[in-house]
Amino acid sequence: MSKQDKADRAAAVAEIEADRAVERALRAVVMRREGSSWGDIAERLGVSQIEAQELARVAYARLGEAEKEHYRIESEDRIDSIIRKAHLDLALCKSQGERTALYRTLLAAEAQRARLLGLNLRAEGEDHAD
Known part of the structure; x- marks a missing residue:
């Protein structure tokens, strides 16, 4: 086997491995x-949990701004769904403990939505004059 053949073979193997890595990264994101x-992702992909997180991080970095916007919309939709369900459950609560737990869920979801949207909410006691 000539040097060129070995180099071509090595390049083909590297390309296959790169394709597999991209496929695994996209599967991790999905x-x-x-x-x-x-943990589930790592097990299904046959990698460590840290490797699964790194695969997803790399995939997100490559997906670009349009994909980030799409993911933001999906995340906001999930938060909205949780808020709607919590409000429905709130109407059916039979105890103050259940209501308190749902209020916490609602507040956490709203705080997450504010972070997702990049809203800078003022802390209590901050001066409101700009």
């Missing part, structure tokens, strides 16, 4: 979006 834990 599974995460579907609600899988990092």
